[in-house]
Amino acid sequence: MKTFSHLHEKLSNGEFAVTGECGPPRGANTGVVDKKIKLLRGFVDAVNVTDNQTAIVRMSSIAASAHLVRAELEPVMQMVVRDRNRIAIQSDIMGAYSLGIRNILCLSGDHQKFGSQPDAMNVFDIDSVNLIRTVRDMRDTGKDMSGYTLDVAPQMFIGAAANPFADPFEYRVIRLAKKIDAGADFIQTQCIYNITRFKEWIRQANNEGLTDKVYILGGVTPLRSAGMARYMNNKVAGMDIPEDVIKRMDGVDKKDQADEGIKICLETIEELKGLKGVHGVHIMAIEWEEVVATIVEQADLK
Amino acid sequence: MITASQKPINEIIKLIAPYKKVLILGCGTCVKTCFAGGEDEVAVLASALRLSFKKKAMTIEIEEQTVERQCENEFIQEASVKMARNDATLSLACGAGVQAMVKRFAKNIVLPGVNTTFIGIQESQGIFTEECSGCGNCELGIFGGVCPVTRCAKKLLNGPCGGSQKGICEINPDTDCAWHLIIERLTTLGQLDNLKTYIPPKNWDTSLSGGPRKLVREDHII
Amino acid sequence: MNIDKKPKLTLFHCLNSFKETSSMFDGCQAKTVKMACSSMTKDIHLLKAFEAGADAVLVLVCPEKGCRYSEGSMRAKKRVDYVKTILDDIGMDSRAIEYIQHDSQKTTGLIKDIIQNNDIRA
Ligand code: SF4
Numbered sequence: 182m183k184t185f186s187h188l189h190e191k192l193s194n195g196e197f198a199v200t201g202e203c204g205p206p207r208g209a210n211t212g213v214v215d216k217k218i219k220l221l222r223g224f225v226d227a228v229n230v231t232d233n234q235t236a237i238v239r240m241s242s243i244a245a246s247a248h249l250v251r252a253e254l255e256p257v258m259q260m261v262v263r264d265r266n267r268i269a270i271q272s273d274i275m276g277a278y279s280l281g282i283r284n285i286l287c288l289s290g291d292h293q294k295f296g297s298q299p300d301a302m303n304v305f306d307i308d309s310v311n312l313i314r315t316v317r318d319m320r321d322t323g324k325d326m327s328g329y330t331l332d333v334a335p336q337m338f339i340g341a342a343a344n345p346f347a348d349p350f351e352y353r354v355i356r357l358a359k360k361i362d363a364g365a366d367f368i369q370t371q372c373i374y375n376i377t378r379f380k381e382w383i384r385q386a387n388n389e390g391l392t393d394k395v396y397i398l399g400g401v402t403p404l405r406s407a408g409m410a411r412y413m414n415n416k417v418a419g420m421d422i423p424e425d426v427i428k429r430m431d432g433v434d435k436k437d438q439a440d441e442g443i444k445i446c447l448e449t450i451e452e453l454k455g456l457k458g459v460h461g462v463h464i465m466a467i468e469w470e471e472v473v474a475t476i477v478e479q480a481d482l483k
Numbered sequence: 484m485i486t487a488s489q490k491p492i493n494e495i496i497k498l499i500a501p502y503k504k505v506l507i508l509g510c511g512t513c514v515k516t517c518f519a520g521g522e523d524e525v526a527v528l529a530s531a532l533r534l535s536f537k538k539k540a541m542t543i544e545i546e547e548q549t550v551e552r553q554c555e556n557e558f559i560q561e562a563s564v565k566m567a568r569n570d571a572t573l574s575l576a577c578g579a580g581v582q583a584m585v586k587r588f589a590k591n592i593v594l595p596g597v598n599t600t601f602i603g604i605q606e607s608q609g610i611f612t613e614e615c616s617g618c619g620n621c622e623l624g625i626f627g628g629v630c631p632v633t634r635c636a637k638k639l640l641n642g643p644c645g646g647s648q649k650g651i652c653e654i655n656p657d658t659d660c661a662w663h664l665i666i667e668r669l670t671t672l673g674q675l676d677n678l679k680t681y682i683p684p685k686n687w688d689t690s691l692s693g694g695p696r697k698l699v700r701e702d703h704i705i
Numbered sequence: 706m707n708i709d710k711k712p713k714l715t716l717f718h719c720l721n722s723f724k725e726t727s728s729m730f731d732g733c734q735a736k737t738v739k740m741a742c743s744s745m746t747k748d749i750h751l752l753k754a755f756e757a758g759a760d761a762v763l764v765l766v767c768p769e770k771g772c773r774y775s776e777g778s779m780r781a782k783k784r785v786d787y788v789k790t791i792l793d794d795i796g797m798d799s800r801a802i803e804y805i806q807h808d809s810q811k812t813t814g815l816i817k818d819i820i821q822n823n824d825i826r827a
Contacts, residue, residue, distance in 0.1 A: 263637070267684060289637050289644045292654045303637075307684040310641035326684070344645030349666050355678055356642040362681065363641075371645055418646030418653035492794040523749065527791070530752035535795035 198461030236296020261290025317364025392458030520575025553580030619689025
């Protein structure tokens with residue numbers, strides 16, 4: 182079987198995969214990217230490079246991904262449909278592939294309302310499901326959206342996001358199926374703190390036979406403090422941090438809260454490892470990349 | 484209907500300040516219904532402007548008139564007498580009305596007094612909501628009659644984003660998630676299977692993206 | 706303000722609930738407008754009162770529960786608030802317009818106080 186990337190290869194061998202995350206800098210400083218590369222290289226199979234996440238203007242995900250390629254750390258280039266129409270999308274996919282980028286994560290993108298440019302015009306020409314389909318069709322038919330045969334068509338391993346914690350819950354699995362139909366090869370989920378709800382979601386996905394068709398990487402983010410937990414729960418769209426998790430963070434001394442957060446994260450990973458239908462873990466240590474090595478080692482993921 | 488809201492008075496004052504005689508021209512259709520530019524609003528604005536100019540010891544003559552519809556020639560014509568004797572006309576109609584006036588009165592100054600906002604409805608007394616973007620290619624049938632192109636902040640056609648929580652859109656606690664409404668409605672109608680339908684990329688050529696649009700009815704052209 | 710010049714006051718009130726007496730307006734030139742319901746005082750009437758030279762405008766509303774047309778006094782209050790925003794926008798003092806809730810015991814006294822204390826002046 183042809184594999185499109187190292188991440189793909191690892192997953193197709195049935196190994197438990199680990200991906201990390203790297204947010205590009207607010208500026209053109211490659212030093213920031215290099216620093217994150219050093220912290221992550223050797224500990225993860227691939228690294229998501231975010232695309233103007235939370236609609237804050239940053240170095241482009243294509244460029245930052247290219248820096249990762251150069252440093253031999255495999256990127257998962259994130260691409261949102263918020264900022265590009267189908268012309269730019271296709272062109273960027275070709276460009277990214279030409280730079281050696283082999284994984285793509287297709288997203289709708291956070292609305293610009295809460296970003297650094299709330300006065301911007303958004304695009305949303307096609308939605309994330311159609312972005313997935315576009316990359317798939319390029320790869321599998323060699324054609325662009327207009328039906329034109331490309332001389333070299335990008336061959337990418339295609340990812341999509343799923344949020345088991347968003348509403349309406351019953352619809353979440355239908356949406357997953359739609360993304361798989363469109364061509365998603367792997368799924369990275371929203372951060373898991375509500376493991377009960379996650380288990381219910383994965384059970385439904387197993388029942389529908391979806392986990393045989395797609396690799397699922399459960400998302401985790403170590404909490405640094407009780408304050409962060411509360412903030413994320415209230416302010417970040419689609420985030421579900423149950424009361425008992427927040428209480429547990431509150432229950433320990435301020436200076437020990439980060440350790441407690443890592444502990445919770447490790448417990449979640451342990452649960453995920455034992456779940457049928459979960460093929461890996463996606464560690465999003467936002468601006469806390471140095472903790473990834475610890476988590477990977479203590480969770481025995483190396 | 485088309486909704487609009489009146490511009491801040493100070494912006495209007497700046498717009499009309501260069502002129503000595505100004506006609507405030509209302510429109511008796513959509514903007515009347517949304518309390519932005521009907522007869523009543525014309526009267527209030529005229530009075531406020533008079534008070535304001537008086538306070539600043541400036542003089543201005545203001546005339547008032549409201550026509551049934553500023554977007555139709557037939558009604559616009561009624562304004563011609565007063566327009567002719569004023570230096571400028573401040574139109575409280577939507578952008579279409581203002582431009583209809585401009586087309587009819589090529590030499591007159593016509594200024595906008597309202598900000599035209601959207602195609603919508605009065606959901607309840609005093610609350611107006613946007614419902615349609617005039618995309619030129621209506622697919623309400625498959626979405627249970629709720630338009631995701633207009634009412635989903637991300638124009639998602641294949642289901643809700645990950646930010647939808649408890650029926651509320653991630654961008655604003657006052658905004659319903661369009662997809663929540665679609666799913667609710669399809670549940671009521673027993674058409675939940677529609678959700679599984681794959682919706683291909685939308686053809687935006689029929690929308691404003693395709694350039695300003697024109698509607699031609701051959702059978703009505705003489 | 707010129708001491709000799711008595712301030713001009715325009716009072717809008719609902720005829721269902723209030724009887725005027727001339728003495729309550731001592732110290733000012735008062736003009737009263739009786740309405741079938743205070744809700745009938747449209748924003749344009751209030752502005753026109755100022756255009757006609759009023760220094761201050763008062764709207765006497767019935768207690769919300771006591772309004773014969775249930776929502777009348779609520780509407781009147783909202784109109785007064787709206788006109789206040791207009792006055793602010795055009796640089797006039799929004800305190801020049803107020804509503805007072807009618808209370809058969811207190812209203813006369815309230816109006817007198819307002820006039821005497823020069824509380825409201827354009
Ligand atoms: S929350 Fe619902 S309406 Fe808002 S952007 Fe997401 S899918 Fe669209």
